Amino acid sequence: MTDENVDLEVRLEEQEAFEPPESFVEQANVSDEGIYEEFEENWPECWERAADMLEWDEEYDDVLVDDDAPFYEWFTGGQLNASANCLDRHVEAGRGDNVAIEWEGELGETRTYTYDDLLEEVEEFAATLRDLGVEEDDVVTLYLPMIPELPIAMLACARLGAPHSVVFAGFSADALATRMNSADSEYLVTCDGYYRRGDALDHIEKANEGLAGVDHEVSDVVVVDRLGDELEHSLSDNQHDYDDLVAEYAGASVEPVSRDAEDMLFLMYTSGTTGKPKGVKHTTGGYLSYAAWTSHAVLDIEADDTYWCSADIGWITGHSYIVYGPLALGTTSVMYEGTPDYPEKDRMWEIVEKNDVDIFYTAPTAIRAFMKWGAEYPQEHDLSSLRLLGTVGEPINPRAWKWYYKHIGNEECPIVDTWWQTETGGMMITTLPGIGTMKPGSAGPPLPGIDGRIVDVDGNRVESGNAGYLTVDQPWPGMLRTLYQNDDRFIEEYWSEYSDPDSDEWVYFPEDGAKIDDDGYITVLGRVDDVINVSGHRLGTMEIESAIVGVEGVAEAAVVGGDHEVKGEAVYVYAITEDGYEEGDELEERVVEGVLESIGPIAKPEEVIFTPELPKTRSGKIMRRLLEDIASGNELGNTSTLRNPEIVDDIAAQVDSD
Numbered sequence: 254m255t256d257e258n259v260d261l262e263v264r265l266e267e268q269e270a271f272e273p274p275e276s277f278v279e280q281a282n283v284s285d286e287g288i289y290e291e292f293e294e295n296w297p298e299c300w301e302r303a304a305d306m307l308e309w310d311e312e313y314d315d316v317l318v319d320d321d322a323p324f325y326e327w328f329t330g331g332q333l334n335a336s337a338n339c340l341d342r343h344v345e346a347g348r349g350d351n352v353a354i355e356w357e358g359e360l361g362e363t364r365t366y367t368y369d370d371l372l373e374e375v376e377e378f379a380a381t382l383r384d385l386g387v388e389e390d391d392v393v394t395l396y397l398p399m400i401p402e403l404p405i406a407m408l409a410c411a412r413l414g415a416p417h418s419v420v421f422a423g424f425s426a427d428a429l430a431t432r433m434n435s436a437d438s439e440y441l442v443t444c445d446g447y448y449r450r451g452d453a454l455d456h457i458e459k460a461n462e463g464l465a466g467v468d469h470e471v472s473d474v475v476v477v478d479r480l481g482d483e484l485e486h487s488l489s490d491n492q493h494d495y496d497d498l499v500a501e502y503a504g505a506s507v508e509p510v511s512r513d514a515e516d517m518l519f520l521m522y523t524s525g526t527t528g529k530p531k532g533v534k535h536t537t538g539g540y541l542s543y544a545a546w547t548s549h550a551v552l553d554i555e556a557d558d559t560y561w562c563s564a565d566i567g568w569i570t571g572h573s574y575i576v577y578g579p580l581a582l583g584t585t586s587v588m589y590e591g592t593p594d595y596p597e598k599d600r601m602w603e604i605v606e607k608n609d610v611d612i613f614y615t616a617p618t619a620i621r622a623f624m625k626w627g628a629e630y631p632q633e634h635d636l637s638s639l640r641l642l643g644t645v646g647e648p649i650n651p652r653a654w655k656w657y658y659k660h661i662g663n664e665e666c667p668i669v670d671t672w673w674q675t676e677t678g679g680m681m682i683t684t685l686p687g688i689g690t691m692k693p694g695s696a697g698p699p700l701p702g703i704d705g706r707i708v709d710v711d712g713n714r715v716e717s718g719n720a721g722y723l724t725v726d727q728p729w730p731g732m733l734r735t736l737y738q739n740d741d742r743f744i745e746e747y748w749s750e751y752s753d754p755d756s757d758e759w760v761y762f763p764e765d766g767a768k769i770d771d772d773g774y775i776t777v778l779g780r781v782d783d784v785i786n787v788s789g790h791r792l793g794t795m796e797i798e799s800a801i802v803g804v805e806g807v808a809e810a811a812v813v814g815g816d817h818e819v820k821g822e823a824v825y826v827y828a829i830t831e832d833g834y835e836e837g838d839e840l841e842e843r844v845v846e847g848v849l850e851s852i853g854p855i856a857k858p859e860e861v862i863f864t865p866e867l868p869k870t871r872s873g874k875i876m877r878r879l880l881e882d883i884a885s886g887n888e889l890g891n892t893s894t895l896r897n898p899e900i901v902d903d904i905a906a907q908v909d910s911d
């Protein structure tokens with residue numbers, strides 16, 4: 254490094270606050286600080302600003318109805334269609350030639366869909382689905398990787414008023430079956446396979462295996478042919494080839510179905526405290542307006558931008574910020590099929606350069622990987638088109654933040670560190686890029702209109718400088734409405750901790766710990782429930798545990814998250830063998846296999862530690878914190894409350910020796 258560079262590194266390392274550059278502020282969608290006060294004073298009417306981002310078939314009567322809290326309703330009486338908002342209105346406004354989706358396959362092939370093209374194919378596929386019998390309110394499951402047919406299918410469902418339930422393609426057959434069963438879903442859209450690091454992966458086999466586990470009749474399955482001759486597959490009687498169907502309906506037009514604002518737009522399953530994934534229900538009016546508003550205010554997206562969110566559409570981030578938010582604003586959304594280091598470690602930067610990407614949104618785990626690979630990869634490319642950077646999914650450590658700021662943003666792009674969840678539908682805590690000072694590591698203040706607080710166990714606000722629990726004390730349009738067909742669990746999971754039902758006070762509890770500073774900036778510390786966050790993906794420890802205790806030879810298991818340099822957290826398994834079974838490689842392999850089968854590769858254990866006992870409190874609870882500390886190599890705290898303190902040293906010694 255030159256002296257100049259060393260100085261720069263030192264300066265950056267010491268700097269704790271960063272101002273958005275003037276050039277950014279001048280053009281920002283939101284740059285008036287008064288917006289915070291304006292929202293506070295006009296709450297809930299302030300949310301009309303979000304609803305105004307959309308085109309309504311029927312104007313709404315009320316912004317918020319809270320008669321039956323926490324079952325809040327937004328924009329009641331209003332009617333709209335999400336696909337019409339993402340497509341038709343841009344075409345009608347003469348912007349049909351604008352590129353909607355710029356898709357890049359892993360092997361380098363590209364597909365460009367203008368808004369005209371996208372509308373055409375969405376209508377064709379909607380006609381197909383309708384002809385197969387899909388009706389309003391039928392849940393259609395989409396088990397597809399990052400290919401254009403995924404957003405096309407989502408928008409085709411939205412056009413018909415049929416909620417979609419996207420299952421991440423990396424999830425296992427079991428996970429697919431569980432989700433289809435839970436949603437009583439009778440339709441599936443999937444594909445033959447896709448590419449990962451240049452290899453053709455069989456996907457249809459997994460889909461078929463999943464279908465075999467569905468407990469009701471599945472009427473139709475549509476299969477996209479992604480791999481062509483690369484993978485021979487046969488279709489059974491109720492399975493149809495996507496291209497054949499769409500060709501049959503070439504040029505079809507399908508009127509978008511007007512949906513009530515509160516009608517379900519989609520279901521998204523996510524991990525929670527128990528072993529069973531939760532079906533988070535999002536609605537048409539509130540969700541879409543919130544996704545559009547936050548895309549406008551936080552991501553600063555404008556119609557003539559090229560915007561790239563590198564998440565997978567199988568997660569909420571992809572739903573809100575690859576598909577619905579950006580397309581509602583009429584922008585160009587880049588979609589990349591593959592892995593960031595294929596064929597080389599500069600793939601992301603090559604895509605940014607080639608497409609003149611203006612705004613880039615990714616996860617801290619990706620940034621840590623880029624950092625590890627080295628600054629020479631981004632340096633090979635001209636990244637000067639970038640105007641704004643964002644992160645989501647997990648806390649970002651200040652070092653990674655600064656690396657991103659310097660090596661990707663060239664110290665010219667603000668960074669928005671956005672805290673939110675599947676359940677919140679869109680961003681909740683982050684600086685506004687044209688207004689707020691940025692503090693690396695801290696997400697920032699709650700967005701205008703969002704009443705985020707940090708409280709102690711009794712629900713009282715903590716003094717600044719202290720840690721506590723994050724709560725949201727007022728509803729917002731993008732919030733989940735319930736857990737699918739399980740209102741009780743909805744109340745129990747999110748509204749039981751800090752609410753006071755007797756006085757009709759409802760407080761949303763996201764299950765995150767956080768601290769707050771003098772300026773009201775919130776640093777999110779991580780989950781306080783049994784959810785771990787591996788590379789920004791939410792996994793329930795109970796889900797993984799139940800997969801492991803299903804493995805022959807395992808008597809008991811505890812799963813915890815341990816620190817990991819790139820993934821943030823990694824899965825550590827502590828397992829007790831059944832009598833008559835031997836600890837060792839063979840059983841370890843079967844444990845790993847069991848996890849892969851029931852969840853998928855994202856949950857793959859980093860380490861399996863066999864132990865004769867698990868550390869337990871006197872009341873018999875597994876001391877997870879202790880197991881986490883062992884996995885992370887931390888100092889072990891007081892173990893005197895344990896029933897079996899001696900076991901801790903035994904386990905720790907084993908982890909050290911591995």
Ligand code: 6R9
Nearest residue numbers: 645646647648670671672673674675777791
């Ligand atoms: C969008 C998404 C939600 C959980 C959430 C929290 C963690 C997300 C974060 C963050 C710190 C951020 N999380 N963004 N933690 N800083 N900027 O990731 O949804 O998959 O439901 O995960 O992720 O723990 O509770 P989801």
